[in-house]
Amino acid sequence: MKNWFMVTLVGQDKPGIVAAVTRALYEGGCNLGEASMVRLGGMFTIMMMVEYGGDEAGMVALTAPVESTGLRIHIDAVQGTLHRHIEPNIRVTVYGADQAGIVCETTEALARLELNIINLETDVGGTDEQPIYILHIEGVTDTTREDIETALAELARRKHIETRVTSINTLIG
Amino acid sequence: MARLEILTFPDERLKQVSQPVETFDDRLRQFLRDLEETMDGGPPSVGIAAPQVGRFERILLVDVSIKPKIKNHGRLFLINPRIVAEQGQEVAREGCLSVPDFTGNVSRAETIELEAQDPYGSPLSFTMTGFEARAVQHEMDHLDGLLFLDRLVSRRDLFRRKKYK
Ligand SMILES: [Zn+2]
Numbered sequence: 001m002k003n004w005f006m007v008t009l010v011g012q013d014k015p016g017i018v019a020a021v022t023r024a025l026y027e028g029g030c031n032l033g034e035a036s037m038v039r040l041g042g043m044f045t046i047m048m049m050v051e052y053g054g055d056e057a058g059m060v061a062l063t064a065p066v067e068s069t070g071l072r073i074h075i076d077a078v079q080g081t082l083h084r085h086i087e088p089n090i091r092v093t094v095y096g097a098d099q100a101g102i103v104c105e106t107t108e109a110l111a112r113l114e115l116n117i118i119n120l121e122t123d124v125g126g127t128d129e130q131p132i133y134i135l136h137i138e139g140v141t142d143t144t145r146e147d148i149e150t151a152l153a154e155l156a157r158r159k160h161i162e163t164r165v166t167s168i169n170t171l172i173g
Numbered sequence: 174m175a176r177l178e179i180l181t182f183p184d185e186r187l188k189q190v191s192q193p194v195e196t197f198d199d200r201l202r203q204f205l206r207d208l209e210e211t212m213d214g215g216p217p218s219v220g221i222a223a224p225q226v227g228r229f230e231r232i233l234l235v236d237v238s239i240k241p242k243i244k245n246h247g248r249l250f251l252i253n254p255r256i257v258a259e260q261g262q263e264v265a266r267e268g269c270l271s272v273p274d275f276t277g278n279v280s281r282a283e284t285i286e287l288e289a290q291d292p293y294g295s296p297l298s299f300t301m302t303g304f305e306a307r308a309v310q311h312e313m314d315h316l317d318g319l320l321f322l323d324r325l326v327s328r329r330d331l332f333r334r335k336k337y338k
Binding site for chain 1: 218221222235240243265266270274275276304307308312
């Protein structure tokens with residue numbers, strides 16, 4: 001019986017990391033599911049669903065050689081399932097002069113509206129002297145776009161930030 | 174009337190180029206009724222192309238009127254469709270009857286000038302914009318063996334390029 005593991009890797013970014021890791025997993029008899037790699041602050045990060053016939057100790061042994069290249073690896077046995085995508089129906093963008101609390105206050109406001117976040121990305125742009133913070137969220141909710149807009153408008157006034165709410169209207173054809 | 178089987182990728186037939194319709198007869202119109210029944214009886218969708226049911230001819234059915242608050246021309250049977258002009262580009266999310274359980278962001282022209290023929294071979298022309306234009310472009314891709322998977326852009330592209338009016 002196959003088991004799912006969530007494998008997280010963090011380390012200094014350099015070319016060939018993904019190839020080295022996935023080669024080790026492939027040769028160890030693993031099968032990849034959903035994965036997301038992103039460079040954060042110049043660091044390499046990846047999370048992968050990995051299907052494997054062995055147990056957690058086997059998985060650790062399999063990925064040990066990768067760890068010797070300076071990557072930190074974290075492995076969790078999980079109850080993974082494929083083909084369970086949830087489609088986001090709303091997109092929220094918040095941006096403004098960088099300040100503490102933007103993510104916290106935005107996501108609290110969205111949680112009160114029972115919006116379930118599916119994707120969240122934040123970034124810092126601008127310059128060292130005048131950084132701007134950008135928060136981008138995709139989620140699913142029964143609350144109307146207008147009601148989300150109203151809730152975030154209060155936040156926008158108080159923190160002097162910009163908020164945008166748009167519907168995601170997925171075309172199926 | 175018959176509900177037709179919808180081909181799903183990785184069926185290779187979805188990657189082939191479809192041929193123009195030359196004969197506008199009752200057999201064609203019978204097929205259009207079957208195509209309509211297939212779309213109406215399947216998962217909710219705003220269009221279907223003939224090759225999705227294994228008929229490799231340049232035929233589309235598009236109907237975005239089920240979506241609220243969207244400009245549309247109603248239910249359209251489009252034979253031998255051609256885009257003769259286009260303007261603007263917009264990224265939005267698409268999925269496909271032939272690609273279950275996956276959606277992604279795709280860039281399409283915002284406005285198109287479309288020419289086609291009706292089920293009797295008479296010429297049609299439309300100016301379409303937004304969601305309806307996107308639906309036609311998605312379906313026309315099927316006629317050339319293309320899926321929205323051939324046109325994916327990343328989530329970050331949407332994030333960075335999205336323009337607010
Ligand atoms: Zn399609």
